[in-house]
Amino acid sequence: MALGYTHSTIAAAIQNPSQHILAQNRLAAFSYQQDSSFYGLLAKQQQHSPHAFIDQPTSTPRAPQQDHPIGYGAFGVVWSVYDPRDNVQKALKKMSHVFQSLVSCKRVIRELKMLTSFEHDNVLSALEILPPTGHSSFHEIYVLTDLFQSDLHKIIVSAQPLTADHVKLFLYQILRGLKYLHSARVIHRDIKPGNLLVNSNCQLRICDFGLARVEELDVHQPMTQEVVTQYYRCPELLMGTNHYSYEIDIWSVGCIFAELLSRRILFQASSPLKQLDLITNLLGTPSLSDVRTCAPGAIRHVMKGAKKQQALATLYSLSPAATHEAVHLMCQMLIFDPAKRITAVDALTHPYLEEGRMRYHSCMCNCCQTTPANGGHKVLHRSDVALEPDCAEPFSYHFENDLNSLSKAKEKLSDIVYRNMNHSVPLTINPRSAVYKKFSSSTVAQASELPPSPHVWE
Incomplete structure (x- = not known):
């Protein structure tokens, strides 16, 4: 494994087939939205290709990798997905059952606020939060980030x-x-x-x-x-x-x-x-x-x-x-x-x-x-830079004080999604994808897979 910018073979060397379940068909779980409406879907863009472009890119697209799950935990499932806008594989985290309780909803809002506010080379941040495909589907949140091998x-x-x-x-x-x-x-x-x-x-x-x-x-x-x-x-x-x-x-x-x-x-x-x-x-x-x-x-x-x-x-x-x-x-x-x-x-x-x-x-x-x-x-290019910078300002959690009901929490989540739809061509989940069923049914870790609860002391 080389250091610096010399090419490394980490990804190939550490592949574990049991942790990388490849999809059987090469179709991405993404499609373009034709407009910026919150619940917009473009089924038309799937008529000829699962990776249909509104505007063809100026460069020749490379063949996308198969979309597949790469990890899951107590609160979310992560997939490696193909972004048709720039022909790059990225990571998509699905947070399920967001409105199961007010506590879980607050946790999701807190995580999204962190992902959209942190800016540091050694801390993962959100590239985009995808809008839901409709009111009935707004029980899940999808967060797009850089993909690490x-x-x-x-x-x-x-x-x-x-x-x-x-x-x-x-x-x-x-x-x-x-x-x-x-x-x-x-x-x-x-x-x-x-x-x-x-x-x-x-x-x-x-x-x-x-x-x-x-x-x-x-x-x-x-x-x-x-x-x-x-x-x-x-x-x-x-x-x-x-x-x-x-x-x-x-x-x-x-x-x-x-x-x-x-x-x-x-x-x-x-x-x-x-x-x-x-x-x-x-x-x-x-x-x-x-x-x-x-x-x-x-x-x-x-x-x-x-x-x-x-x-x-x-x-x-x-x-x-x-x-x-x-x-x-x-x-x-x-x-x-x-x-x-x-x-x-x-x-x-x-x-x-x-x-x-x-x-x-x-x-x-x-x-x-x-x-x-x-x-x-x-x-x-710089010699006066802070090598280990602090965050510009403390993370604010005061927004949680107003989240005293699920309806207010849902309103806050909608606001976060809207504010982060900053791409000229936003993405949405593509229900025509061959892996859509597998993606939509992928679940978080079960209780038996999670670490033991703390010991209850006297």
Whole structure:
């Protein structure tokens, strides 16, 4: 896997047939709208070709790839789809059952607001939100984004070699994107390898904001513990804390850091209780001060029996690339007390990431590089740019205060869709597509496929 702008073979090397169900017929799930009406459909454009153009492009269109599902989770299904406007494969996320409850509707609105407001090279944003095909179909939302060929999970479990340079480059981009999100006062709450998209040039973006929320400043306001995939869940969540902040994302990054080095999940347990036991096996028994915000039953659980000693030296055995600097940074992420856990800002200043920063900004970033109009390699054009920029302003969630009914929430969603119909030729779902039935029936993950719920402490 090459770095920078040298061609890479990531996508081919990591293909997993079981995760890529190819459609039997080559037809896209998109068609053009003839006008800008909210519910417009152009069935006429399908008479001769499933990829009919209103205006033929000036360049010769390439043969589109088959549209096919590439992932799904608790809140949505993602397909690789062909955009006939520019002949490019993109990602289409379908959010189903949007109006099932006011809570689910607010979650979707929050995610859409984030996807349409974030602007950062290492954070996924929406290219477009597709309008529904009619009033009866407005129970689903479709979001178009850039397509990334892979994600860190697929890379980690593949036979694709990962060098120390790859690890540094990926970790730098994760923390760079996380610094931006945290500066916007957003806690992601589900940082895991599968939510870190990677393309063939090793560029990485954080995706899936289905669980993300704004920081809760009131420490007495309870927050849900139904967040973060279990393997990447921090001790305070496992131990029933009612309030948490950005530190839960940093713990997840520490787990991913170790996984990149060893190609194995650091804390892989079958239940939340066993997950906590694995953590104490590595970090040792915490002090009472370290777990002061946790549930009393959880504190008794970790304190019972003989006191466990730290075994952090075992981190050096993760990989030959687990150098002193690597382990030092990892240990600052994997700390019981969230108040002592390193921040994304401070982690980015760690010596371990110097090479990753230099490589990223020498040939990959858009902040201090530009691509000439005639193509070719990127060239340096700025020296005074902020290498790890913050969000211009905190993410605002005050719109949620007015969403006290499903009708108001539906009105707000309609407004978001309208405001993001900024393309001169908008797209709509094409019901004549050969994969339309498969697309429309694709569902989110079932309860049996989701991580175990948090343990209920006394």
